[in-house]
Amino acid sequence: MSDKISTTALAKSRELDAKQLFTELKFAGYINRGDEGWILTEIGAKFGGEYVDHPKFGQFIVWPENLLIDSTATSGKTLSATQIGQRFSLHGKKINQLLQELGWITKTEDGWHVSESGLTVGGYQREDKESSNQFVVWHDSIVRNKRLRQSVVEFSGQDAEAHATDKSLSSFRQKFEAKHRSLDGHYVRSKGELVIDNWLYMNGIVHAYDRQLPIEQDVLSDFYLPTGKVYLQYWGTDAVTISDKEREAIKAVYEQHNFPLIEVFPEQIEQLDDVLPAKLKEFGIKAY
Template identity: 35%
Template structure:
């Protein structure tokens, strides 16, 4: 029985990699080349078993024998240029936040869709790439992982204790790692926000941890204050009072607790989208 052939995208999925990483590797390995915006096999690619397949819906594409997954070239993928997804896994932050961080450091700039490399990005080894869909993206050498400026920024984003006494990326002062994560997320996504914002209603008032004026949205952080009973009691009292006032005066708010500190990106992006603002 003839061996089954699969597309490059299916091959990437089979070996647990991003398809755009595999396209980059096969191009650098001399197996495929892009001509007039279409992928073509080189003689080397044909030698390694690549063929053209015609699909009634998707047209012509390159396919590979399934056994190619064991080829020594594919073992180089971990050392191939790092995509935003690779960096996200290594840095333990969302991939879409990686690109915002790299943009904030001047290494890339946003395009209509995707990202373009800047001159500064070229100097640190960034390479401009293009996905099969035509969307531009950038890959990076592993030396980027050792960049001290990026390391410092990452400590800020994850709220590491080593930066607990420092201001956030936009200069705000915060009280805990949760507030640090939220403040830095708002800064990286270019969301206008106020810190310790005072709301006043006749004789009542409250101070929101963060306030997003474009959405009239408050963001509250209920962090466990190091397990100290006195602090915990104060937090609970403040929380109950704010809930009552927000309900009384119909204030929109979203709140975070210790257990969802790692969901800041998803929760805030989703809440803002509900209110008509798309971050990504």
């Protein structure tokens, strides 16, 4: 943090009004406004923004003194789900489904609501004045978002591996081959994952395997349960032992982005009937 300064200090160094700088940062997609203040977006983090916790002033965002604010990549206009769909040749309803699957929006009786992680990729909550229905619009950088583009590719049935931007994931998949076939047709990497996958299937719980977290960083979760918007991580493998350091590093990513996580350890594999129902119930998921 020593080489980074607050937004207010940055504005002063550039002889700008602080309000003006906040507006410029939001226009460029570096920050977004949440219920409890300013939120650093993925784009802002790319350009060096980060959170700091101050004993007196609490949490706030700091920036490099030589911060580049790139406003050329945005029109300043927000996009609806329909407009995003036009960019990808998909119906707006399908875009909302993909955004929901990514955990960026949630559906309630009065419409769509942006989630905390949705705020970090440029989602803005809006209300229809006539009907009071809720909906979400997006900073136009959303059409370049790596995770959304990946979801569109996968949903459209294209070859996701051919469009992968990070070779490390491909290398990981080659090194740890998914060779165990579960009852629902998933190929998983370990016998422990096989037991979990079969347990979820037999209990009627919809799940995805080897799910990329909806963040810029390339991190795979063992399972994603869309009904409860929760991830499940198995801390075991047939090949190598996961160290405490590795486990804590992965858990830190979940905590940083406030992603709910269910953990299963090797010694619990034989007791899934006793372990998982209570954990799932916390997220509104009922096992048969």
